[in-house]
Amino acid sequence: MSDFLSKLKGIFIVPTPADGKSAEPVAKTATPATTTVPVAPAPLSGKVSDKFYDILFGAMEANNQEGFDYLEYKKSLQTLAKMPMDEQTRYASAFAAAQAMGITSQKLNDSAQFYLNVLKTEDAKFQESVNAQRQKQIGSKEKAIADLDATIKAKGEQIARLTQEIAAHQDDMGKMKAEISEAVVKIETTLSDFHATYSDLTSQIAQDVEKMSKYLK
Template sequence: MNISLKEIFDDANELDKKSLDFLLKAIAKNNQTGFDYLEFKQALIRLNKMGVDEDTAIKSAFATASTVGLTKEKLLESAGYYLNILKDEFKQFNTALEKQMESKVHSREKQKSSLESKITALDKKIKNLTEERKDLESKLSSIDQQADVARKKIKETSDRFEKTLKAITVRIEGDVDQFDSELP
């Protein structure tokens, strides 16, 4: 591809780089052979760079692409194919996100509950274990902070990923709508 996937989906350079790289690798890995949605988008970008208005660019690119067998149905089908790849990546991302939540947040919350129980037991049993109680309270505070930091980090990653996913999805869906309404 002469025009990068990044240029197709993040021409304004506004999306989260890590999420974008992840999603674009999935798209590139699953790139269909032949002239499909991605090559059509590249052709549109080339025509737009030459100053051709978008309506004319779409019709011109489609006329050229039809000479190598691209039909409106194949174009829309291939755009749907890439949307499905993004949906699969989103499912995998959510699975990984849940594992991160379990290992970095929920497990610490379970630790917190366990430590609180120990504190209560120590208060009831022995007054002289004040030092051990202070140590456990310090661990609780640390666990809360760690869980909060992990939660925030995971949330930020999720937000960036979802923003990037949405931007790419909206771009493809907009193209599908436009192609569907403007192509014969």
């Protein structure tokens, strides 16, 4: 981290004293919050991160305006915060020093707005990066899930259709088995009747042959 970036970070972040007691926070200017859309159904509560402070401060460093501007004014406010004075006096005293260098309240406001716009640009870039990651890591998987769901439904319908066809085939098979049983009975009955008739007729003929041999000499 550059020396300027370390100092810049120190303007906005007050370190915790060694005794563990929290120091009085330095007043911060309102900056646009990074907009994130969490994956979870319920909104997530974000927390301040040094990592993202470094990214945002780096953007401010890269776009630092020449001369005395809002950042220098903010540093003056931090120095005055160590003195026993109220907030209004602190802001007025820092502005008096700025006026000595030809700085007006309008220039300070314009400078602060300039850095807000720098941070807004970083927010837009970060959001674009998040959207790309969301599409890569979530969107593609959501599409795959939708495709699998459609496949499951199609196969479920196919299974239902095949189940109906199997039931119909089993019904046809049962009917055919019944027809076979009926046909077997009919065929065997016919064969038995034929053999009975055949036996009776051949027996009569055999008896006639025997009697003809006996009586016709």
